[in-house]
Amino acid sequence: MRNVYLVTAFVVVLAVSILGFRGTKFTQPPMDVFPEWAFPGMKRQPKPRPQGESNFFADGRADRPLPAGVVSRNPLRNDDALYAGKAADGSWVRGFPVSVDATRMARGKERYTIYCSPCHGAVGDGNGITKQYGMGATPTYHDDRLRKMAEGEIFNTITHGSPNKNMQSYADKLFPEDRWAVILYVRALQRAQTGTTADVTTDAGKQALGLK
Numbered sequence: 001m002r003n004v005y006l007v008t009a010f011v012v013v014l015a016v017s018i019l020g021f022r023g024t025k026f027t028q029p030p031m032d033v034f035p036e037w038a039f040p041g042m043k044r045q046p047k048p049r050p051q052g053e054s055n056f057f058a059d060g061r062a063d064r065p066l067p068a069g070v071v072s073r074n075p076l077r078n079d080d081a082l083y084a085g086k087a088a089d090g091s092w093v094r095g096f097p098v099s100v101d102a103t104r105m106a107r108g109k110e111r112y113t114i115y116c117s118p119c120h121g122a123v124g125d126g127n128g129i130t131k132q133y134g135m136g137a138t139p140t141y142h143d144d145r146l147r148k149m150a151e152g153e154i155f156n157t158i159t160h161g162s163p164n165k166n167m168q169s170y171a172d173k174l175f176p177e178d179r180w181a182v183i184l185y186v187r188a189l190q191r192a193q194t195g196t197t198a199d200v201t202t203d204a205g206k207q208a209l210g211l212k
């Protein structure tokens with residue numbers, strides 16, 4: 001019999017703890033298990049904050065000046081062309097601030113196939129697999145605007161995403177050098193679509209393609 005009371009009490013507590021006080025707004029802060037008055041120094045320890053003040057040091061700053069010869073743990077990315085796609089005058093870089101060769105092209109093709117082709121398609125016509133699943137906004141590379149777009153601007157799109165953010169940033173997936181490799185391959189895809197028979201029959205055409 002005694003168990004009936006115990007079980008009922010347990011069920012009531014369980015029901016209230018699961019169902020009760022839903023959506024209730026509390027005005028008081030939650031219970032403090034280690035209140036400051038009982039355990040001083042546990043939570044609000046005096047400590048210098050970054051860029052804060054400190055009267056411990058004569059110059060009043062909490063941050064200490066860097067000792068001479070300090071080396072940054074992050075590589076210094078002060079080459080705007082390579083890391084931002086920008087020329088010295090602030091315009092988008094045209095051409096490639098990295099070496100261009102078959103190795104880079106192969107790397108670009110590989111990275112492109114992994115990261116871009118699901119949307120932009122294997123030939124860059126915007127007909128990737130995601131189109132069937134509602135990604136209809138993917139543009140083809142084979143229009144004049146994107147053919148003429150500076151390499152630096154494409155670099156910027158890969159780094160920060162497209163202007164209206166329908167395409168996200170790929171900066172966390174592609175190293176800057178790989179972004180240039182991908183652009184190189186995009187250029188090859190664009191060139192491939194504008195090929196003519198003269199490219200492979202005339203001497204000038206062959207030479208331009210490096211076939212002769």
Ligand code: HEC
Nearest residue numbers: 115116119137138139154157162163164165166167170182
């Ligand atoms: C998830 C699908 C998706 C992937 C993956 C993707 N894109 Fe896009 N991309 C888009 C869409 C959608 C747009 C059109 C964006 C817009 O309208 O702003 C776009 C636009 C672009 C543009 C044109 C930007 C402009 O200014 O109009 C370039 C260049 C581009 N993508 C390159 C790439 C490259 C290079 C990759 C691989 C690193 C890539 N995209 C991967 C969906 C994608």
